[in-house]
Amino acid sequence: MSTALRYLMCAPSHYEVDYVINPWMEGNVHRSSREQAERQWQGLYQLLTSLAQVQLVEPAPGWPDMVFTANAGLVLDRNVVLSRFFHPERQGEEPYFRSWFEKQGYVVCELPEKIAFEGAGDALFDREGRWLWAGYGFRSSLESHPYLAKYLDSEVLSLRLVDGRFYHLDTCFCPLADGYLLYYPPAFDEISNRLIESRVHPDKRIVVGEADAVNFACNAVNVGRTVIVNQVTAGLAARLDSCGFAVRQTPLTEFLKAGGAAKCLTLRLTEPRTVELPQVQTTARTVELRGHLLDSALMTEVIDLIQKGGASFQIEDFKVGLRRQDTSYTRLRITAPSTDTLESVLTQLIDRGAALPEQAERDAELQPVNQQGVAPQDFYVTNIYPTEVRIAGQWVLAANQRMDGAIVVDPETASARCVLLRDVRVGDQVVCGVDGIRTRHQKARPDRSEREEFAFMASGVSSERRVELVVEQVAWQLRRLRQQGGKAVVVAGPVVIHTGGGLHLATLIREGYVQALLGGNAIAVHDIEQAFHGTSLGVDLQRGVVIQGGHRHHLKTINLIRGCGSIRQAVEQGVLRSGIFYECVRAGVPFSLAGSIRDDGPLPDTEMDLIEAQADYARLLKGAEMILMLSSMLHSIGVGNMTPAGVKMVCVDINPAVVTKLADRGSVESTGVVTDVGLFLSLLVRQLHYLGN
Ligand code: ARG
Structure with a gap:
C-alpha cells in the first residue's frame, strides 16, 4: 500500500437526488436508495x-451532492483552488470544503467571483505531472484556466466539452x-481532440465506446496500476489488462443517478509534480458593443457565436x-484556448459591429500580396456592412463594400477598398488579423411596423x-424610386x-x-418561347397542358434568336414582339444574363465567362436602392454577395429554404416572402395601378 497517496471522500449520509442539474438526474429525483448508496459507497x-x-470530510445536511468530493477543489501540494460551483444547488457546499482545507493547513486560492470552476471534476493532472488538462463548456468556465495556471x-491544456451527458471532464477523460x-473522444470538440492527440501517443490512447462511456468507465480512480x-x-x-492495468469493478449505480461514479466520489490530495515553466495556453481580448443589443437579439447572437466558436x-x-x-x-472579455480561435471569433464579432476598446485601438495590420490573385492567408474577410480600417491613426471607410472580399489599403493616399481575391495584385497591402477594423451598423432601430410585418421570414408559407x-411596401418603394x-x-x-x-414583370x-x-x-x-409559341418549356401557359412535342419550342426559340444575332x-x-425582354429592349432597360453549366444554347446574350458575368452584374447593381429577387436561388445569392448593407432586398420564392438561404449567406438585410411569384407580381402590378402615378 502506498501510504504517500491520499484521497478525500465524504460519506453519503445526506446523499439524495434532490434536483436536476445534469441529464443523469432527470427522472431520478428522490429515486435513489440511501441504503444501497451507503453500501456501494462503502464498497x-x-x-x-x-x-x-x-481522509473524510463531514457530510452536511441539505447538500446532497457533497459526496462528490472531486468537486471540492483542485489540490496540488499544499495549494488548493477552491471550487466555485456553476449551479446554486451546489454553491452551499463551498464553505464546508473550504473549512476542511483550511483546517488541514492548505493554502486556499479563490477564483474571482463569477468565474465558475468545479475542481478536480473539471481539471485532471497528467499522471506524470507534466501538465493539467482542464475542461470547460458546461460547468467550469474557460476564464478559470489562466488562474489555474x-x-x-502548471501548464493548462483547455478541452471543450460538447456532450451534455459528459458535463465534467472526469466523466469522459481519465x-x-x-x-x-x-x-x-465524442465528448470533445474537434480542436480539443486534436490537442489530446498531439499530447498523447496513439499507443497510449485507450478510447472507450459509448456503451462504456455511459457506464462511467472513464470516471475511474487510478492508483498505480489499479483502475477502480x-x-x-x-x-x-x-x-x-493488455496495457498493464488491473480493473477493479465496484457497483456505483446509485450515484450514477446523480451523474457521478468512482472518480467523482474521490478527490486526490497528492499529485505528482514536475518542475516546468508555467505556460498559459489561453488568450483573451476585450470587445465593446453598442446598439439595440437586446431588442434586436444581437446580444444572444453574439453569445451564441462566442460559444460555438470555441x-x-x-x-x-x-x-x-x-x-x-x-x-x-456592453464590454465583453473573450477568452479562447488559442490565438487562432480568438481571432476567428473576434472577426465574427467585428462583423456584427463589435469594436476593440479605444485604448486598445491599433492600426490595421497590413501584409503584402506575394502572388497574383492570392491574399495573405490571414486576410480579413469582408461582409456587407460599411467597414472602416485604421490607417496611421485615422479611420478610413473602405470603398466598394461587398461581402467575401479582402480590403486593400493604399498607405500613400490613406485609402481602402474591397477587392475580390482574384483581383488582388502582387504588392497590394491587404488588411489582416482583427486590429484596426470596425464595421458600421445602422444605429436606428427599425420602425415597429417594418420590424413586425416586413421583417425576415424564416420558413413556412x-x-x-x-x-x-x-x-x-414594395409597391410604395418602387413608386417612390420611379418618382425620384x-x-x-x-x-x-x-x-x-x-x-x-x-x-x-413586362408591365413593370x-x-x-x-x-x-x-x-x-x-x-x-x-x-421568348412564350412570346413565340405561348408555351414555356413546352407547357401551354394558358391551358397548363403539355404540348405534344412542345419541348422543341424551347430549342427552336434559342435557334431563332441565334439566327437574329441577339435579343x-x-x-x-x-421578330420578337412581346414579353419581358422585348420590353427591356424597348424601354432601354439593361439586362445581364449569366450562364451556367446546364444552359441550353445558350442565347447569344448569355455570358458564359462567369468572371465577366459577375463583373457585369456588379456594374448593373451599382447604385441600386432596391433589389427584387424573384424565384432564382443561384442568381439571387450571387447578387446578395455583391450588395452592401442598406440596399433593400426582397426575396420572393415558393420554397422557404431559398428565402432562408439568402439570409444565411449573410445577406441579412433582406425581406423574405414565401409565395407564388406569379401571384406576387400580379398583386404588385395591381397595387401600383391602384396607387396611380
Ligand atoms: N450531481 C452532481 C453534479 O451534477 C454530480 C457531480 C459529479 N462529479 C464529478 N466530478 N463528475 O454536480
Whole structure:
C-alpha cells in the first residue's frame, strides 16, 4: 500500500437526488436508495483504503451532492483552488470544503467571483505531472484556466466539452499511469481532440465506446496500476489488462443517478509534480458593443457565436438602454484556448459591429500580396456592412463594400477598398488579423411596423396578410424610386414565366419601375418561347397542358434568336414582339444574363465567362436602392454577395429554404416572402395601378 497517496471522500449520509442539474438526474429525483448508496459507497471506500490513505470530510445536511468530493477543489501540494460551483444547488457546499482545507493547513486560492470552476471534476493532472488538462463548456468556465495556471504554476491544456451527458471532464477523460489516457473522444470538440492527440501517443490512447462511456468507465480512480470503476465491458477490461492495468469493478449505480461514479466520489490530495515553466495556453481580448443589443437579439447572437466558436466570455460591463429608442452598451472579455480561435471569433464579432476598446485601438495590420490573385492567408474577410480600417491613426471607410472580399489599403493616399481575391495584385497591402477594423451598423432601430410585418421570414408559407403587406411596401418603394429617379433592380428566374408572372414583370418594365434586369439563360429563353409559341418549356401557359412535342419550342426559340444575332436584334428585326425582354429592349432597360453549366444554347446574350458575368452584374447593381429577387436561388445569392448593407432586398420564392438561404449567406438585410411569384407580381402590378402615378 502506498501510504504517500491520499484521497478525500465524504460519506453519503445526506446523499439524495434532490434536483436536476445534469441529464443523469432527470427522472431520478428522490429515486435513489440511501441504503444501497451507503453500501456501494462503502464498497468503494474499502477498495480505495486498501490502496491508499482516505481522509473524510463531514457530510452536511441539505447538500446532497457533497459526496462528490472531486468537486471540492483542485489540490496540488499544499495549494488548493477552491471550487466555485456553476449551479446554486451546489454553491452551499463551498464553505464546508473550504473549512476542511483550511483546517488541514492548505493554502486556499479563490477564483474571482463569477468565474465558475468545479475542481478536480473539471481539471485532471497528467499522471506524470507534466501538465493539467482542464475542461470547460458546461460547468467550469474557460476564464478559470489562466488562474489555474497561475495558482498552480502548471501548464493548462483547455478541452471543450460538447456532450451534455459528459458535463465534467472526469466523466469522459481519465489520465492513467505511464502516460496512458482513457477517454471518450465524442465528448470533445474537434480542436480539443486534436490537442489530446498531439499530447498523447496513439499507443497510449485507450478510447472507450459509448456503451462504456455511459457506464462511467472513464470516471475511474487510478492508483498505480489499479483502475477502480463502476463497470466496464469485457472488451475494455481486456484492453486495460493488455496495457498493464488491473480493473477493479465496484457497483456505483446509485450515484450514477446523480451523474457521478468512482472518480467523482474521490478527490486526490497528492499529485505528482514536475518542475516546468508555467505556460498559459489561453488568450483573451476585450470587445465593446453598442446598439439595440437586446431588442434586436444581437446580444444572444453574439453569445451564441462566442460559444460555438470555441471561446468563452465574461461580461465586464452592461448598460441597458431603458427606453425603446435607447441603445445599450456592453464590454465583453473573450477568452479562447488559442490565438487562432480568438481571432476567428473576434472577426465574427467585428462583423456584427463589435469594436476593440479605444485604448486598445491599433492600426490595421497590413501584409503584402506575394502572388497574383492570392491574399495573405490571414486576410480579413469582408461582409456587407460599411467597414472602416485604421490607417496611421485615422479611420478610413473602405470603398466598394461587398461581402467575401479582402480590403486593400493604399498607405500613400490613406485609402481602402474591397477587392475580390482574384483581383488582388502582387504588392497590394491587404488588411489582416482583427486590429484596426470596425464595421458600421445602422444605429436606428427599425420602425415597429417594418420590424413586425416586413421583417425576415424564416420558413413556412407566408400568410395572406403578410404577402399583402410586402406587396404594399414594395409597391410604395418602387413608386417612390420611379418618382425620384432612383434605381430598382430585378433578379428573376424562369419560374416567373412558368407561374404566369411574365406578363406582369413586362408591365413593370414598360411602366418604368425597373432599371435593370438580371437573370440567366433560362428566363430569357422561356420568356421568348412564350412570346413565340405561348408555351414555356413546352407547357401551354394558358391551358397548363403539355404540348405534344412542345419541348422543341424551347430549342427552336434559342435557334431563332441565334439566327437574329441577339435579343436586341430580334426586337429590331421585328421578330420578337412581346414579353419581358422585348420590353427591356424597348424601354432601354439593361439586362445581364449569366450562364451556367446546364444552359441550353445558350442565347447569344448569355455570358458564359462567369468572371465577366459577375463583373457585369456588379456594374448593373451599382447604385441600386432596391433589389427584387424573384424565384432564382443561384442568381439571387450571387447578387446578395455583391450588395452592401442598406440596399433593400426582397426575396420572393415558393420554397422557404431559398428565402432562408439568402439570409444565411449573410445577406441579412433582406425581406423574405414565401409565395407564388406569379401571384406576387400580379398583386404588385395591381397595387401600383391602384396607387396611380
Ligand atoms: N450531481 C452532481 C453534479 O451534477 C454530480 C457531480 C459529479 N462529479 C464529478 N466530478 N463528475 O454536480
